Amino acid sequence: MVGLLARTLSTDVREEVIHRFAEPPKLSLFEEDKYGVLRHARVSRVRRLSRRYLLAELELLEQFEDPPGPAQFVMIWLPGIDYIPMSIANSDEGRIHIFFSVRGEGTRALANSKGKMVGVVGPLGKPLAVSARSKYVLIAGGTGLAPIIKLARGLSDMGLLAAVIWGTRAREDVGEVPFYFKEVTGCNLTICTEDCSVGFCGRAADLAEEVLPDLENTQVVAAGPNDMLITVADLSMRVGIDPVLILESMVECGLGVCGRCVLGSTGLRLCRDGPAFRASEVMDYLVDVALRRGQKH
Ligand code: FES
Numbered sequence: 001m002v003g004l005l006a007r008t009l010s011t012d013v014r015e016e017v018i019h020r021f022a023e024p025p026k027l028s029l030f031e032e033d034k035y036g037v038l039r040h041a042r043v044s045r046v047r048r049l050s051r052r053y054l055l056a057e058l059e060l061l062e063q064f065e066d067p068p069g070p071a072q073f074v075m076i077w078l079p080g081i082d083y084i085p086m087s088i089a090n091s092d093e094g095r096i097h098i099f100f101s102v103r104g105e106g107t108r109a110l111a112n113s114k115g116k117m118v119g120v121v122g123p124l125g126k127p128l129a130v131s132a133r134s135k136y137v138l139i140a141g142g143t144g145l146a147p148i149i150k151l152a153r154g155l156s157d158m159g160l161l162a163a164v165i166w167g168t169r170a171r172e173d174v175g176e177v178p179f180y181f182k183e184v185t186g187c188n189l190t191i192c193t194e195d196c197s198v199g200f201c202g203r204a205a206d207l208a209e210e211v212l213p214d215l216e217n218t219q220v221v222a223a224g225p226n227d228m229l230i231t232v233a234d235l236s237m238r239v240g241i242d243p244v245l246i247l248e249s250m251v252e253c254g255l256g257v258c259g260r261c262v263l264g265s266t267g268l269r270l271c272r273d274g275p276a277f278r279a280s281e282v283m284d285y286l287v288d289v290a291l292r293r294g295q296k297h
Pocket residue numbers: 250251252253254255256257258259260261262269270271272
C-alpha cells in the first residue's frame with residue numbers, strides 16, 4: 001500500500017508516509033477485503049467549536065470504495081499512539097468530518113494532529129436505512145451528535161426532517177456547534193443544557209418527554225449516553241414507536257473479528273451489525289449495562 005501511495009506523492013511527503021506507516025495495525029487478514037483496507041489521510045484542519053467539542057477534517061489520499069452512509073464510522077489509526085473508532089459527522093468527496101471531544105490519549109492526539117498523516121479504515125458498520133414514508137425526530141446527547149449530523153443532512157435533503165434535539169452540559173459547550181450543524185444540514189438545532197444556561201432547561205431526554213407523546217407517524221433516532229437512550233426508547237415505545245438507537249460501545253478491531261463489541265446475550269456485534277439498532281433488539285442489553293454500572297458506584 002505504501003508503494004502505491006508513494007507514486008503519487010512528493011519526496012518529502014512520501015518519506016513522511018513511509019516513516020509513519022512503517023508499522024500499520026495488523027490488517028493483513030483483510031488485504032483482499034475492501035472492508036478492512038487502511039487508507040492514508042491527512043488531517044487538514046482541527047476546529048474548536050466550543051470548550052468541549054472539536055471538529056477534525058480529514059483529507060483522504062485514497063478514496064473510499066463507497067460513500068459513507070448514515071451512522072457508519074471509521075477506525076482512525078494515529079501512528080504510535082492509538083487506533084480509535086469515530087463516527088462520521090459529514091463527508092464529501094475525499095473528505096470526512098469527525099466531531100469529537102477529548103476523552104483519552106487517542107482523541108487528544110487527534111485534537112493535536114493538524115497537518116499530520118493518519119490511517120483510516122472504513123466506512124464501517126451498516127448504514128442506517130431511511131424510510132421515505134415518515135418524518136424523523138433526531139435526539140442526541142454530547143458527542144452522540146456526530147452520527148446525527150450526517151443523518152440530518154440526508155433527511156433534510158429528502159424533506160423528512162421534523163426536529164433535531166441536542167443536549168449538552170452548559171452554554172460554554174454549545175459555542176459554534178449549532179452554526180456548524182446549520183452549515184452542514186441547512187437546519188436548526190434545538191439546544192438543551194443541563195445547567196439551564198441556554199436553550200431548553202434540562203437534558204435532551206427531558207425535552208423528548210415533552211415532544212414524543214404528540215408524535216404520529218414519526219421515526220425517532222437517538223444517539224448518546226446509555227441512560228439517555230434508555231429514556232428515549234422507553235418514552236417512544238409508550239407511544240408505539242420502536243426507535244433506532246445508535247450505540248457507542250467498546251470497539252477494538254471495528255471489523256467484526258475480536259468480539260469486543262458483542263452486545264451481551266443478543267450476540268450482535270456493534271461494529272458489524274450496528275451501530276444502529278432498533279430499541280426492541282438492544283433494550284435488555286442497555287438496561288443490563290446500566291444496572292451493572294449502578295452496582296459499581
Ligand atoms: S470491535 Fe472487534 S468484533 Fe467488533
